[in-house]
Amino acid sequence: MFPVHRPRRLRKTEILRKMVRETTLTPQNFIYPMFVVPGRGVKNPISSMPDCFQESVDEAVKTAKDVFSLGIPAIILFGIPEHKDEKASSAYDENGIVQTAVKAIKDALPDLIVITDVCLCEYTSHGHCGIIKNGKIDNDSTLELLALEAVSHARAGADIVAPSDMMDGRVGRIRKMLDDEGFSDVVILSYAAKYASAFYGPFREAAQSAPAFGDRRSYQMDPANRREALREVALDIEEGADIVMVKPALAYLDIISDVKNNFSVPVAAYNVSGEYSMIKAAAQLGWLNEEAVMMEVLTAIKRAGADLILTYFAKKAAKLLNS
Template sequence: MFPYLRPRRLRRNEVIRRMVRETSLSPDDFIYPLFATFGKKVRKEIKSMPGCFQESPDMVVRHAKDVYSLGIPAILLFGIPEHKDEIGSGAYDPAGVVQKAIVAIKNKVPDLYVITDVCMCEYTSHGHCGIIENGEVKNDPTLELLAKEAVSHAKAGADMVAPSDMMDGRVGAIREALDSEGFTETPIMSYAAKYASSFYGPFREAAESTPQFGDRRSYQMDPSNRREALKEVSLDVEEGADIVMVKPAMTYLDIISDVRESFDLPVAAYNVSGEYSVIKAAAKLGWIDEKRAMMEVLTSIKRAGADLILTYFAKEAVKVLNK
């Protein structure tokens, strides 16, 4: 006999499809990245990331207001300093570009939740995420500088810090430094499973952080490794991470799922620059429907288990959701 069960009954129109939908996106799921640079009235579009900009603190404030008006609750702030040096001193300068941007944003958009990227690569002349000695990225000397950077962000008014460097022990070092300075309530969102991915290319243009020699595979994770991700996340949880992140998202949905199943903390996933740019490029060529592809990708990340999604699509996605 023809089967009595017909799954198509619950797909007949948009109303019933929406009613039985298992995974739903909300504006509260999104964190929007912004790039603060030096100067005034600067708004320079990033060629490989259409719709994204390097902006001076005054222009970042305008952009932050726009983000908040759409109902997006949080931003992730990166910095591009005017001058770089071997030790990335601009990262922890109280008058640095990120610190100025934090103050300006919290003054004008106080309810917008400001998360700051804590890393050295945007600030070092060599483009690596730590201190270089004899051509090698040294782990332990870097921890002190990362802790100083995190504290400087908290002093400027950051709501949360997000270390992305992948140095061993950095969550613990940052937690200890924040606590000793009285910032016991400042949470840490750790880039816990960050892979050495080819999808970071456009970001390196955005943050002007391309390594001047070698690559980052000695500290970022090997894309072939799955079990190692749980080890990395576990270490960060033990050291005091409040939220753990998987980066990138699209090509690491299995890792997001594993982390979600193994840990009770909120899980974030970074829909990175290359994942954003390939959709933009394909849409420009007329090969895909940009809106549908965007929403499909973001839904897949949420379906895999992410509670929070960092994405350059956040503004566009919220506009679709609001309709």
């Protein structure tokens, strides 16, 4: 009882606050997302995501060097191809945009962890994450193409492949084909609990992946569901996922916490484009302190249980932490 109990004693100075801080962020917690496009010398600003760009491979190598110099251990690559078709053939082309970027970045920075997004939405003419049959996304025929894509990324030098499509059984199919092709040491980071979220809007501009019709609610999770996330995560781990991800992060901190408390594998969370853009927009209007809100958000995601945070703030946050 007061006056014996005075919790404010431990908040008296910044040094004391740091001594007893329960959650600590470091650049090692971050993964930086990058968008690669064909061409040379290309660095296109993404209008809805300030300070983010679509970059040609040569420019992406420069950015990757900057990222690694800040102590950030990993990047994740999203590709925007020249050619799109109904079978997403550019996704598993050995000379595709992501495959080319992986080779160039690993040649320049062999110690940087390169993760690749494994999905078809950027490569299909209709913008959906799977093959369409009779007007619907056909789960089982999509699995083969996802596995081919993952193997092509591994062959190019990817350290980690990250299936984000939310097809049933895709982790198991990818794991089997990776193993059969001699890539048993390639890690699978599964988008295990990926929700059908309205927070993805700016990303769809960046990756040019908006669906041409309908939506993705038949394969991405219902935002109202919590227990289902644990089922999805358990299935992916059973199929061979090494790391599991919750996406988005801010509106799903309870899911991150549930996954952390129920499973023993590393947990990633994606601080998605809409979460990023809201903060950037409010800061530009002078309504928020960008740096303070950025660090509060990233700390909250880690406090909820994320070991790894995919965030467009990675470079800015790492510079702040390093200073």
